[in-house]
Amino acid sequence: MDGDWPVGEVGDFLRSRRARIQPEEVGLPGHGRRRVPGLRREEVAQLAGVSVDYYVRLEQGRGTSVSDAVLDAIARVLRLDETEQTYLRAVARPGRQRPGRRRPETRRVRPGVQILLDTMERSAAFVLGPRMDVLAWNALGDAVNGFSRLAPAERSMPRQVFLDPAGRDHYPEWHAVAAQTVAHLRVNAGRYADDPELCALVGELSLKSEDFRRLWADHEVRECAYGVKKIRHPVAGLLTLPYETLTIPASPDQTIVVYTPEPGSETAERLALLGSWESSSTR
Incomplete structure (x- = not known):
């Protein structure tokens, strides 16, 4: 864990959020045996309006150029709150420089x-x-x-x-x-x-x-x-x-x-x- 969070962090986070959403909650049929709890990757991709391949690459940490619009759509499907949306942006685009993503500067208190x-x-x-x-x-x-x-x-x-x-x-x-x-x-x-x-x-x-x-x-x-x-x-x-x-x-x-x-x-x-x-x- 030196220097940065693991590449798989975004995938682990998205899988944990998918598991919280039941198909019936988003208008999908929930009958039959399901291999994973909650939504499948294919179902998230469909509801978010992106290709399955694109969503799979995102979960694999290969979607570092993903747009705000796509992340917003995925956040809507997975019902992420504001804090979770901010976290998703941070782990989905680890190479992007942005305000807030920096090393803390000091331990001194004024x-x-x-x-x-x-x-x-x-x-x-x-x-x-x-x-x-x-x-x-x-x-x-x-x-x-x-x-x-x-x-x-x-x-x-x-x-x-x-x-x-x-x-x-x-x-x-x-x-x-x-x-x-x-x-x-x-x-x-x-x-x-x-x-x-x-x-x-x-x-x-x-x-x-x-x-x-x-x-x-x-x-x-x-x-x-x-x-x-x-x-x-x-x-x-x-x-x-x-x-x-x-x-x-x-x-x-x-x-x-x-x-x-x-x-x-x-x-x-x-x-x-x-x-x-x-x-x-x-x-």
């Missing part, structure tokens, strides 16, 4: 961003890089996740989820968090396909974690823009943490993640106590 994090005294906040590595945090973010106690290489959300033995205790809903982590990492895999460190991370996780291998093979592609995450903290107990993510316009490779507990909720009270406890312990 001082102004750190000041912004530090002003969020009631929220746990941190910055993620394109490899979902943790680049910076505020005091409450550190209190919740313990970033400062980790070696730099271990400050990685995927490594915490899949390689840290304590990960399953930290996240009571571990299976949902694991699937979400992989789906978001795959988004970045398409966006930064030339990043050797990201390729190496996927290789490491695939080698060391059977759960990661299984989820990666599902080819789910999903941004983690917002949601709710549950964390079991050794001091504060169970925390229910709605979160929002904000891309930094001047550093689009970096994303601020902010846990925003409901005002007056039990989690908000526990976070306030945790913040007070952390402040007193550092004096």
